[in-house]
Amino acid sequence: MSELRESLDQAMRTVAVGEPPVDAAMRRGKAIRRRRRVTVIASALTVAAVAGAGYPALAHRQAAPAPPVTRHHAVVTDVPPAPGSAPGVVAEGKVGSESWQVFVTKPENLGATGTQQCLYAKGSAFNDTSNSDPSTATTSLDCGPDLAPGTDPVTFTAASEGANQVQLGAVAADVTYVVVALGDGQQLKLIPVRVYGTRLVAFVAPVGTGVASATAVLDNGQTRTAIPANLPGVQAVFGLWLRPGQPAQGRATAVIAAGAIGGRPWSVTAYVGPWGTCFTGIAAGESACAPVAPMTTTGVVGYAGNPPQVVYGSVAAAVSYLLVTLTDGHTFRVEPVTIGDEKLFAFALAKGQPLHRWTAYDAAGHPLSSGGL
Amino acid sequence: MGAELDEEFRDFMRGRWAATVRLAYGLTGDAGHAEDVAQDAFARAYASWGRVRRAGDPEAYVRRIVINEFRRRFRKHRVAEDLPGVLPDAGVCEPGPEERSVLIEALRSLGPRQRAVIVLRYWMDMSEAETAAALNCSRGTVKSQAARALATLRKTATVMEGEA
Numbered sequence: 001m002s003e004l005r006e007s008l009d010q011a012m013r014t015v016a017v018g019e020p021p022v023d024a025a026m027r028r029g030k031a032i033r034r035r036r037r038v039t040v041i042a043s044a045l046t047v048a049a050v051a052g053a054g055y056p057a058l059a060h061r062q063a064a065p066a067p068p069v070t071r072h073h074a075v076v077t078d079v080p081p082a083p084g085s086a087p088g089v090v091a092e093g094k095v096g097s098e099s100w101q102v103f104v105t106k107p108e109n110l111g112a113t114g115t116q117q118c119l120y121a122k123g124s125a126f127n128d129t130s131n132s133d134p135s136t137a138t139t140s141l142d143c144g145p146d147l148a149p150g151t152d153p154v155t156f157t158a159a160s161e162g163a164n165q166v167q168l169g170a171v172a173a174d175v176t177y178v179v180v181a182l183g184d185g186q187q188l189k190l191i192p193v194r195v196y197g198t199r200l201v202a203f204v205a206p207v208g209t210g211v212a213s214a215t216a217v218l219d220n221g222q223t224r225t226a227i228p229a230n231l232p233g234v235q236a237v238f239g240l241w242l243r244p245g246q247p248a249q250g251r252a253t254a255v256i257a258a259g260a261i262g263g264r265p266w267s268v269t270a271y272v273g274p275w276g277t278c279f280t281g282i283a284a285g286e287s288a289c290a291p292v293a294p295m296t297t298t299g300v301v302g303y304a305g306n307p308p309q310v311v312y313g314s315v316a317a318a319v320s321y322l323l324v325t326l327t328d329g330h331t332f333r334v335e336p337v338t339i340g341d342e343k344l345f346a347f348a349l350a351k352g353q354p355l356h357r358w359t360a361y362d363a364a365g366h367p368l369s370s371g372g373l
Numbered sequence: 374m375g376a377e378l379d380e381e382f383r384d385f386m387r388g389r390w391a392a393t394v395r396l397a398y399g400l401t402g403d404a405g406h407a408e409d410v411a412q413d414a415f416a417r418a419y420a421s422w423g424r425v426r427r428a429g430d431p432e433a434y435v436r437r438i439v440i441n442e443f444r445r446r447f448r449k450h451r452v453a454e455d456l457p458g459v460l461p462d463a464g465v466c467e468p469g470p471e472e473r474s475v476l477i478e479a480l481r482s483l484g485p486r487q488r489a490v491i492v493l494r495y496w497m498d499m500s501e502a503e504t505a506a507a508l509n510c511s512r513g514t515v516k517s518q519a520a521r522a523l524a525t526l527r528k529t530a531t532v533m534e535g536e537a
Contacts, residue, residue, distance in 0.1 A: 004495050004523075005495055005496060005498065007476055008399075008476065008480075008491070008492075008495060008496040009496065010474070010476075011474040011475075011476035011477045011480070012395040012398070012399060012477070012496065013395075014474045014477060015394070015395050015398050015404070015477065016404075017390065017391045017394045017395065017408075018408065020386050020387050020390035020391075020415075021408075021412055022382075022383050022386050022387065022415075024412060025386060025412050025415040025416045025419055026379070026382070026383075026416070026419050027416075028412070028413070028416030028419075028420075029415075029416040029417065029418070029419030029420040029422070030419075030420070105441065106509065108437070108441070116437075118441070143417065143421075
């Protein structure tokens, strides 16, 4: 068969190929990244990566209320796939008069790359986006490792496309069903379906409507409820799951740092609440959320950029300020901002000035802790 | 993404673009679709470039996306494309008949699954098991489709060469 291979090789070389559209591919790649721009940090303060410098002028504001959820009144429906539906369908329904269907691909082994499972949506609710393949009217939302339930009753993966958000949840074995309350008061009852071996639920709703809560009803009749963060312009982000009566952290919002690097303004806003703690503005269109409430230990929670450009984290109550030392020996001071029960910080690093170390001090100037990359 | 990583991605895409388009062309039989599919695959690789490059085989990642995309389109168009003699429309970048090899023409005359089996099994040198996994079918299907496709290719190529 090597003769056939050679013939095929020769034949394929006759296929004219244009110049590689590198810039266009990178633009599309960036658009894909923007769609999944909320990172859920698995465990805050276990991400210990930092970096270096600029001399940001920190700007503080008093905590502001959480962004109001805009009330839309598109009626949303959600049902499990009908008998005979295509493999991979998790749920389908309508948003107003627009139809939607959410489906996943079979998990695939990519060899050294690990496994991959992709999330797609189709229907008129997604047809007006540039990401849709017109031949199939299918919108590709995300690909990643296989979906699998975690330790929470439901582990949601979310994406937003155009005006709508898609929430896909991997459901724990002891969950009978899930009730989702949207920001406008509508409720959706989600029945888990087994798709490629994993129990899944899914729903689609307008981003602007917001999601008020998701309640998982367990086999034993108990419930667990998650109140997600509704960050401006992006899909709801689920964090902590609470038992009935378990106290939830109050909502508060504040700009925790702002400044300019190379003439480009930047700012980081923190949203704390029943979901944990979210940071927005860490990079263009990117946010990160940590399911920890309250976040009261000292350390870097995460950073954005490669090399790191914006670093964010929290400090213990006794910490008054951080001193950040760059690899070239320069230092600058970062003052945390109190927001709810937390003290959070963010700072920016200019290109070519990586961070060497940060040290946390109390009000008397005694060092309390330090860290680095 | 840093400038260095961007540049690395640019080099990777420039180096693998032609091979990826040709793989997509072999699978879809349509030049217009082939460039779309290839561009989409590279866009996805760029979107996760940090993770993809760390895994050590970005080419395999891109190839897998191309095959997945073919399978997705194939599922959608299975009925239409299984009709004998129905060929996809030629894309604007497609070479004219005089430039196209007889084997390519013969390949395009196959149904999507048979074409995919030939491309993956005999051009990409994938094993029967790998081809079956990639196309989500059994090894028996790969064998039978390959046998039929090879017979058709021989026949079609002979006829075409005779006409040329």
